[in-house]
Amino acid sequence: MTQYVYRFGGGVSDGRGLGKELLGGKGANLDGMASIGLPVPPGFTISTEMCTRYYAEGQTFPDSVKAEVAQGLAHIEGVTGKSFGNPADPLLVSVRSGARVSMPGMMDTVLNLGLNDETVQGLAATSGDERFAWDSYRRFIQMYADVVLGLDHGAFEEALEIAKEDQGHFLDTDMSAEDWRKLVGEYKRLVQEQWGKPFPQDVHDQLWGAIGAVFGSWESDRAKVYRRLNDIPGDWGTAVNVQAMVFGNMGETSATGVAFTRNPSTGERAYYGEFLINAQGEDVVAGIRTPQYLTRTAREQAGAKPLSMEEAMPETYAELARVFDLLETHYRDMQDIEFTVERGKLWMLQTRSGKRTAKAALKIAVDMAEEGLITKSEAVGRVDPQALDQLLHPTLDPEAERDVLTKGLPASPGAASGEVVFDADTAETRAQLGAAVILVRIETSPEDIHGMHAAKGILTARGGMTSHAAVVARGMGRPCVSGAGTLAIDAKAKLFRIGDRTIKEGDVITIDGATGEVMAGAVPTVQPELAGDFGTLMEWADGVRRLKVRTNAETPLDCRTARGFGAEGIGLCRTEHMFFDAARITAVRQMILADSEKGRRAALAKLLPEQRSDFAEIFEIMAGLPVTIRLLDPPLHEFLPHEEEEFAEVAEAAGIGVEALKRRAAELHEFNPMLGHRGCRLGVTYPEIYEMQARAIFEAAVEVAEKSGAAPIPEVMVPLVATKRELELMKEVIDRTAEAVFAEKGRRIEYLVGTMIELPRAALKAGEIAEVGQFFSFGTNDLTQTTLGVSRDDAGRFLTTYVDKGIFARDPFVSLDIEGVGELISLAAERGRQTRSDIKLGICGEHGGDPASIAFCESVGLDYVSASPYRVPIARLAAAQAALRA
Numbered sequence: 106m107t108q109y110v111y112r113f114g115g116g117v118s119d120g121r122g123l124g125k126e127l128l129g130g131k132g133a134n135l136d137g138m139a140s141i142g143l144p145v146p147p148g149f150t151i152s153t154e155m156c157t158r159y160y161a162e163g164q165t166f167p168d169s170v171k172a173e174v175a176q177g178l179a180h181i182e183g184v185t186g187k188s189f190g191n192p193a194d195p196l197l198v199s200v201r202s203g204a205r206v207s208m209p210g211m212m213d214t215v216l217n218l219g220l221n222d223e224t225v226q227g228l229a230a231t232s233g234d235e236r237f238a239w240d241s242y243r244r245f246i247q248m249y250a251d252v253v254l255g256l257d258h259g260a261f262e263e264a265l266e267i268a269k270e271d272q273g274h275f276l277d278t279d280m281s282a283e284d285w286r287k288l289v290g291e292y293k294r295l296v297q298e299q300w301g302k303p304f305p306q307d308v309h310d311q312l313w314g315a316i317g318a319v320f321g322s323w324e325s326d327r328a329k330v331y332r333r334l335n336d337i338p339g340d341w342g343t344a345v346n347v348q349a350m351v352f353g354n355m356g357e358t359s360a361t362g363v364a365f366t367r368n369p370s371t372g373e374r375a376y377y378g379e380f381l382i383n384a385q386g387e388d389v390v391a392g393i394r395t396p397q398y399l400t401r402t403a404r405e406q407a408g409a410k411p412l413s414m415e416e417a418m419p420e421t422y423a424e425l426a427r428v429f430d431l432l433e434t435h436y437r438d439m440q441d442i443e444f445t446v447e448r449g450k451l452w453m454l455q456t457r458s459g460k461r462t463a464k465a466a467l468k469i470a471v472d473m474a475e476e477g478l479i480t481k482s483e484a485v486g487r488v489d490p491q492a493l494d495q496l497l498h499p500t501l502d503p504e505a506e507r508d509v510l511t512k513g514l515p516a517s518p519g520a521a522s523g524e525v526v527f528d529a530d531t532a533e534t535r536a537q538l539g540a541a542v543i544l545v546r547i548e549t550s551p552e553d554i555h556g557m558h559a560a561k562g563i564l565t566a567r568g569g570m571t572s573h574a575a576v577v578a579r580g581m582g583r584p585c586v587s588g589a590g591t592l593a594i595d596a597k598a599k600l601f602r603i604g605d606r607t608i609k610e611g612d613v614i615t616i617d618g619a620t621g622e623v624m625a626g627a628v629p630t631v632q633p634e635l636a637g638d639f640g641t642l643m644e645w646a647d648g649v650r651r652l653k654v655r656t657n658a659e660t661p662l663d664c665r666t667a668r669g670f671g672a673e674g675i676g677l678c679r680t681e682h683m684f685f686d687a688a689r690i691t692a693v694r695q696m697i698l699a700d701s702e703k704g705r706r707a708a709l710a711k712l713l714p715e716q717r718s719d720f721a722e723i724f725e726i727m728a729g730l731p732v733t734i735r736l737l738d739p740p741l742h743e744f745l746p747h748e749e750e751e752f753a754e755v756a757e758a759a760g761i762g763v764e765a766l767k768r769r770a771a772e773l774h775e776f777n778p779m780l781g782h783r784g785c786r787l788g789v790t791y792p793e794i795y796e797m798q799a800r801a802i803f804e805a806a807v808e809v810a811e812k813s814g815a816a817p818i819p820e821v822m823v824p825l826v827a828t829k830r831e832l833e834l835m836k837e838v839i840d841r842t843a844e845a846v847f848a849e850k851g852r853r854i855e856y857l858v859g860t861m862i863e864l865p866r867a868a869l870k871a872g873e874i875a876e877v878g879q880f881f882s883f884g885t886n887d888l889t890q891t892t893l894g895v896s897r898d899d900a901g902r903f904l905t906t907y908v909d910k911g912i913f914a915r916d917p918f919v920s921l922d923i924e925g926v927g928e929l930i931s932l933a934a935e936r937g938r939q940t941r942s943d944i945k946l947g948i949c950g951e952h953g954g955d956p957a958s959i960a961f962c963e964s965v966g967l968d969y970v971s972a973s974p975y976r977v978p979i980a981r982l983a984a985a986q987a988a989l990r991a
């Protein structure tokens with residue numbers, strides 16, 4: 106019979122070594138802490154397998170698991186000496202979710218479970234604190250009503266506000282035992298009214314209700330959205346952890362806190378965290394009271410008055426610091442910890458690898474390798490390549506003028522400007538229309554997740570560094586300023602005030618998540634520097650990677666940026682972008698609309714010097730490196746004039762009438778341009794176009810070789826080839842032109858001629874095509890489009906539904922469809938190599954910058970990947986990780 110329940114604490118750790126897949130992250134780590142003797146309140150974990158079975162069997166529990174849970178409870182009772190439902194000395198438990206990876210705030214938790222009209226008296230007696238007992242009971246009813254019974258939590262909050270007002274109280278802490286007792290009565294009345302039944306008094310009913318609710322929360326809408334955004338499979342399921350309650354709200358010697366073993370924003374090696382005296386955990390996370398600092402240094406740096414934990418509770422703090430070190434050594438990673446102090450006794454409630462900014466991830470990985478805690482290869486594996494994106498983007502120009510409105514906490518680094526919006530839905534709709542928005546909230550909640558994702562930055566009035574907004578923003582790589590207390594938000598009127606200034610919805614502000622500054626207007630930014638830890642980790646990555654990394658670039662600026670990021674050549678220079686240049690477009694149109702070779706040649710002659718200087722500039726920047734230049738590819742259709750004025754300009758340049766020109770344009774109109782007159786079909790029908798481009802390439806290459814001595818290595822690439830014969834014809838044009846230029850200049854240079862593989866036929870016939878082509882570059886944008894028969898320009902409308910329904914795990918235009926398109930690539934690579942063993946193979950579709958696709962490229966042994974400039978470092982790291990895993 107399958108075991109579903111695993112006990113921990115009090116010297117027991119049933120789940121030793123079983124891991125997160127089965128126990129969930131929280132369960133595995135509780136068990137891990139128990140196994141190294143740390144003070145963990147006793148409890149048990151119901152495994153993720155039970156979650157799967159729960160859904161498979163119509164959301165019911167088998168009898169066997171009921172017996173196991175009873176044994177689990179007996180374990181907790183044995184260790185604590187209390188018993189569940191006992192009116193004299195009641196055991197209270199927490200019931201929490203715990204998926205394989207942490208999903209902050211996404212799923213449900215119930216605390217203080219086990220309280221009822223009788224046990225509350227017992228708790229009052231054993232704790233000697235009647236006020237605490239009734240406060241715990243009302244918290245429990247409030248949470249249970251919300252999470253398990255699904256009742257309207259607004260009504261409960263309102264009842265609390267009314268109760269406080271009636272008594273003339275401002276803070277919860279002003280409420281007396283009697284006040285709480287009365288509120289409990291009111292809460293029970295609300296439950297009866299909304300639910301139609303009395304609040305459950307049987308503690309076992311309470312427990313099973315909560316377990317069902319936690320499993321049920323796995324399929325909540327917000328959990329589903331979070332999974333989609335974070336690529337978490339729906340079939341993982343969650344575990345449930347039932348654990349003895351410990352209380353941080355038992356007076357001045359009790360406290361609760363969250364901490365990181367290193368700074369999760371900067372990576373600095375310093376304990377980092379917040380705590381609150383006489384409070385429960387959710388008080389810290391919810392951002393209702395502003396927490397105090399953990400260490401004296403942090404408090405002093407912030408200029409804060411309330412004592413740090415180090416000063417207020419020196420002995421417990423010292424014990425906590427010892428635990429931090431033990432945990433880092435045990436898990437060999439920075440830990441994110443929750444703890445509670447109950448009447449001076451420290452309890453560890455949770456540990457897990459802490460979420461961190463990209464900057465912190467880099468520093469922690471490099472530092473830990475240098476401390477000898479992990480190896481350099483492990484350090485390379487520790488940084489998520491996608492997260493580097495955060496570091497590669499601009500920060501505020503230190504020289505720029507700033508109209509600073511206020512300062513909050515620097516919760517997630519990076520700078521962002523955008524128009525202010527006050528709710529998540531508006532953030533999403535404005536962002537879909539292309540607007541940059543900053544989401545401004547009093548505090549965020551899991552319901553805001555889609556808006557946080559759509560926003561460029563997040564600003565909150567409340568909440569600390571570990572508030573929901575801060576944790577989620579760091580995970581998403583969004584800049585965030587939290588706890589900007591001077592911000593008076595009026596969400597109804599869609600505005601906020603700071604002093605006498607008013608900022609309305611739609612006004613532009615800038616936030617700097619590294620300093621906490623909030624500024625009016627848009628502040629200019631500067632490019633990042635790639636030195637320090639970034640440089641070190643990249644060097645280690647380069648030391649283990651096999652795949653070369655090139656870039657897709659066609660402007661000198663792109664080429665320089667990419668070289669700065671470590672690109673080892675150009676994998677795709679798209680020449681059409683050069684043709685769209687305002688100064689050239691008329692000549693390009695003249696060429697396209699000409700109805701004879703002579704007319705085309707006249708226009709091409711105007712373009713040649715321009716194109717030559719384009720290439721010369723790129724060759725200079727890429728001196729000594731391979732540069733793949735793709736000959737003209739897009740449908741002619743795309744270049745056609747639209748406006749009267751444009752027709753007139755072309756008519757004048759070509760010396761023909763406007764009407765004749767319009768007739769010609771109508772002839773060139775295509776119904777399906779993506780499958781029309783494009784790619785090498787242009788070169789086959791109008792060889793003079795490719796001839797001009799080849800001439801520009803070779804003349805520029807010879808020129809640069811003469812000038813600098815470092816000859817570039819042009820790789821001339823023919824697009825959209827389906828057959829060997831097409832490539833043969835085009836190679837003839839290119840070779841003939843090369844010979845002519847070399848003869849004219851009296852100097853030869855090395856070059857290659859190859860093709861893109863972006864049609865299924867080309868992949869299938871790669872063996873034949875390799876008889877002519879000296880290299881292949883997989884154009885996976887078109888190859889995905891043509892293999893799936895899905896238009897790359899129109900897919901957005903339905904692909905999200907396809908991803909939601911699990912037809913594709915991810916958008917196949919973002920992450921390669923390895924099963925389908927990938928099979929064509931491996932087959933083409935194999936057939937190409939059979940014909941030409943040293944054929945050069947690369948990829949230049951968008952997938953060249955996607956880590957999962959790069960891992961696939963490693964597995965089929967491609968020579969290089971080519972990515973857009975800002976993705977070059979991501980590709981370098983992803984290639985290194987792929988090599989380490991291979």
Ligand code: PEP
Pocket residue numbers: 677679738863883884885886887888949950951
């Ligand atoms: C491709 O199709 O993958 C490619 C790189 O070419 P383009 O995106 O220009 O069609």
Ligand code: MG
Pocket residue numbers: 824863884886887
């Ligand atoms: Mg293409």
